[in-house]
Amino acid sequence: MKGATFGEVFAVKEFRVLFGSFALLVGGDSIKMLALSVLVYTRTGSPGLSAAAYMAGWLPYIVGGLLLLSLADRIAPRALMVAGELVRAVTCLLLAYAGLPVWALMGLVLVTGLFSPVFFAARAAMLPEVLPGDAFVLGRSVLNVASASAQIAGLAVGGAFLAFAGPSGALAVTAGLSLVAAVVLRAGLPYRAARGAARRGAVRETLRVNRRLLADVRVRGLMLAQWLPCVCLAGAEAMVVPYLGGQGQAGVVLAAAACGMAVGEFAVGRFAAPVTRERLSLPLAVLLGVPWLAFAAMPGVVWAAVLAGVATAGLAYQLGLQRRFVDAVPEEVRGQAFGLQSAGLMTGQAAGAAGIGALGEAVAPGYAIAVAGGAGILVALALARVLRPAKAPSTAPAEGAHLSRG
Numbered sequence: 504m505k506g507a508t509f510g511e512v513f514a515v516k517e518f519r520v521l522f523g524s525f526a527l528l529v530g531g532d533s534i535k536m537l538a539l540s541v542l543v544y545t546r547t548g549s550p551g552l553s554a555a556a557y558m559a560g561w562l563p564y565i566v567g568g569l570l571l572l573s574l575a576d577r578i579a580p581r582a583l584m585v586a587g588e589l590v591r592a593v594t595c596l597l598l599a600y601a602g603l604p605v606w607a608l609m610g611l612v613l614v615t616g617l618f619s620p621v622f623f624a625a626r627a628a629m630l631p632e633v634l635p636g637d638a639f640v641l642g643r644s645v646l647n648v649a650s651a652s653a654q655i656a657g658l659a660v661g662g663a664f665l666a667f668a669g670p671s672g673a674l675a676v677t678a679g680l681s682l683v684a685a686v687v688l689r690a691g692l693p694y695r696a697a698r699g700a701a702r703r704g705a706v707r708e709t710l711r712v713n714r715r716l717l718a719d720v721r722v723r724g725l726m727l728a729q730w731l732p733c734v735c736l737a738g739a740e741a742m743v744v745p746y747l748g749g750q751g752q753a754g755v756v757l758a759a760a761a762c763g764m765a766v767g768e769f770a771v772g773r774f775a776a777p778v779t780r781e782r783l784s785l786p787l788a789v790l791l792g793v794p795w796l797a798f799a800a801m802p803g804v805v806w807a808a809v810l811a812g813v814a815t816a817g818l819a820y821q822l823g824l825q826r827r828f829v830d831a832v833p834e835e836v837r838g839q840a841f842g843l844q845s846a847g848l849m850t851g852q853a854a855g856a857a858g859i860g861a862l863g864e865a866v867a868p869g870y871a872i873a874v875a876g877g878a879g880i881l882v883a884l885a886l887a888r889v890l891r892p893a894k895a896p897s898t899a900p901a902e903g904a905h906l907s908r909g
Contacts, residue, residue: 509773512641513860515634520691521626524684525646526653528591531680534655534664534673535595539612542598542670546605563616563673565853568846571617573708575624575838576698581688582774588685590615594677599674624842629695631829631837637777640825644772647818651765655758669832698835712836721831724889725824726844730851732788732820735879737852738859739795739872743811746868747804759808760815767816777826784823785890787901789816789851795876802859814876820890827892 508817512518575583594615598608634642664673703711716722743756771780771787802810832840855875863871883890 509641509645509841512638512645514728515633515638517692518630518642520687521630521633522645522649523691524588524688525626526688527648527680527684528588529650529653530657530660531677531684533654534661534680535591535598535677537661538665538673538677539598539608539671541665543605543608545670547657548894553890563613564620564846564849567617567620568843568850569713570706570709571621571847572624572839572842573705573712574618575842575859576792576836577626577705577708578624578625579697579747580629580695580838581692582726583625584622584688585685587618587625588681588688590618590622590682592685592750595674595681599671599678608863620842620846623682623845624838627845628698628838629631632695637826639829640777640780640822641772643825644768644819644822645874647768648765648772651761651768655761659877698838709839715860716836716840716843719831722828722840724886725831726787726829726847728784728824728886728889729821729828729844730847732791732879733818733848734851735875735882736791736815736818736855738855738878739798739814740811741856742868742872742875743807743822743861746798746807746872753805756808756811760811763812763815766812767819768822770816771819771822781823781827781892784820784892785883785887787817787823788886789817789880790814791820792876792879792883795879796873798876799873801867801869823892824890882907 513522594611595610603611630642630646631639643653660676661673662675668675717726740757740760747756767787771783774784791814794814797810798807808874828840828844829837859871859875866874
């Protein structure tokens with residue numbers, strides 16, 4: 504079966520808009536959390552509070568994912584995405600210039616972050632609507648590469664603005680990026696009606712649909728396959744800083760990990776046919792854990808960077824699951840399904856980092872990283888029935904549909 508090409512994907516105007524706004528979002532969030540962490544540390548001198556500030560933007564995914572995701576299917580997606588950018592812009596300006604005490608800064612980030620999974624779900628659910636069939640998988644690959652690149656660029660730009668203009672200036676830059684993204688989304692996307700109707704309260708509907716999705720054996724298996732290997736990866740990455748003694752060398756290893764992810768996503772998305780991508784899911788998921796085993800031998804920074812880059816290339820295993828996930832989810836709750844997948848991933852990664860971090864208190868960090876790698880291999884093998892397609896993908900009508908071009 505012939506797959507889509509990058510040229511066909513980028514020929515779709517709506518995808519170009521989603522791509523541009525997504526890159527601004529990821530880069531802006533990287534700058535925002537770095538600047539907030541520095542701002543809190545400058546005011547308090549507390550490393551613990553600074554670290555908590557850096558993670559504060561991700562914590563609300565747990566609550567928002569459990570209680571609010573139905574909004575992603577009940578509100579028109581363009582309006583929801585634009586609202587998300589405006590909320591982010593206002594939040595950053597308040598953080599920068601309102602003179603709030605530290606507890607209020609943290610509270611503002613936590614409260615506004617409750618809706619982050621809803622905004623993300625609206626964006627993710629629109630992608631298979633503008634890119635049918637295999638083009639959707641390739642589009643996800645492109646966005647994953649953009650995510651890794653934007654994170655690196657965001658941290659670099661954020662560091663430069665912190666040195667030049669301080670935390671407040673860096674937060675103002677993030678607000679500006681969000682406003683640009685809002686304009687791009689409003690001007691570049693056509694109106695699309697909401698997928699679902701408001702039948703009951705948002706919280707009750709979210710809980711009901713979450714139970715429905717997780718009760719479906721096929722959907723649950725695909726979600727677990729996207730969550731659990733990444734949980735082990737997060738645990739390994741969380742130990743990189745203590746493994747290198749808190750030195751700046753950790754940044755080299757983590758940057759290599761981001762580059763490995765980008766290369767893996769690009770290579771599998773560009774050169775593997777749709778059937779091959781699905782067959783590669785299991786071996787790539789196993790690869791995600793194997794290189795971390797070598798940390799038991801305590802490699803130096805160069806080999807640590809190489810191993811991390813090879814391991815994260817295995818994240819491309821998820822590309823073989825994307826189309827199967829879309830096919831398994833009812834269209835009217837697609838937004839909530841993508842939001843639940845993202846919220847579970849964020850929650851699981853936090854748990855993985857905490858679990859391996861606790862282990863790192865009892866054993867050397869290198870051994871803890873090796874344990875995380877071994878757990879990743881075992882998880883991948885346990886999920887082999889899900890990761891390995893039962894049969895060749897069917898040629899559904901949507902796969903032959905023409906892409907809507909701008």
